[in-house]
Amino acid sequence: MKNIAIFASGNGSNFQAIVDAIEGGKLHANLKLLVCDKPGAFVIERAKKADVPVYSFNPKQFASKTAFEEAIYEQLKKCDVDYIVLAGYMRLIGAFLLEKYPGRIINIHPSLLPAFPGKDAIAQAVSAGVKVTGVTIHFVDEGMDTGPIIAQRAVEIADGETEEEVAEKIHAIEHVFYPETLENLLNEKCWKVLES
Ligand code: GAR
Numbered sequence: 001m002k003n004i005a006i007f008a009s010g011n012g013s014n015f016q017a018i019v020d021a022i023e024g025g026k027l028h029a030n031l032k033l034l035v036c037d038k039p040g041a042f043v044i045e046r047a048k049k050a051d052v053p054v055y056s057f058n059p060k061q062f063a064s065k066t067a068f069e070e071a072i073y074e075q076l077k078k079c080d081v082d083y084i085v086l087a088g089y090m091r092l093i094g095a096f097l098l099e100k101y102p103g104r105i106i107n108i109h110p111s112l113l114p115a116f117p118g119k120d121a122i123a124q125a126v127s128a129g130v131k132v133t134g135v136t137i138h139f140v141d142e143g144m145d146t147g148p149i150i151a152q153r154a155v156e157i158a159d160g161e162t163e164e165e166v167a168e169k170i171h172a173i174e175h176v177f178y179p180e181t182l183e184n185l186l187n188e189k190c191w192k193v194l195e196s
Pocket of ligand 1: 008009010011012013014015087088089090108109110118119120121145171174
């Protein structure tokens with residue numbers, strides 16, 4: 001089984017969905033570490049409850065992005081992490097970690113990329129008046145939500161639906177779709193399906 005670290009900055013509902021999928025036998029992976037760049041974030045409480053070790057740090061206490069990524073890397077090495085899974089980590093991954101984990105950093109984003117990258121993707125979609133948005137899971141590169149796409153799910157926006165209502169639908173999909181896609185990717189099930 002692959003060893004994973006989740007990087008998150010906020011509420012951590014996707015972190016929780018991955019924990020639950022592992023506990024429920026739907027995702028075969030060892031969750032070794034939560035990395036959090038916001039020491040007060042609720043995701044840290046979730047990790048403590050689930051007995052997942054936490055490395056939290058304040059980026060402002062480091063001289064540069066490379067300096068805090070080096071500190072993160074020390075923790076990842078200790079846990080022998082194979083893949084980094086971003087789940088609401090609201091920060092670009094820098095050259096240092098990209099080089100250490102080529103093709104092994106995955107992100108989830110609440111839109112059908114390349115539409116609506118960056119922050120507030122759900123609000124961007126609602127205010128643009130699109131009728132379909134969705135969820136994208138992709139490999140991370142140096143850009144903002146720009147790496148190669150692994151999988152996508154569409155979500156319809158009905159007339160008059162609010163941002164909160166769309167967010168609820170998107171999150172419900174994310175919580176199933178992310179563990180499923182990780183299971184396929186980490187355990188190479190997508191290739192087995194293609195071969196059969
Ligand atoms: C999720 O909707 C995720 O797709 C989004 O942040 C939310 C985190 O929620 N990520 C991005 O916007 C990345 N650009 P959570 O903390 O409850 O998992």
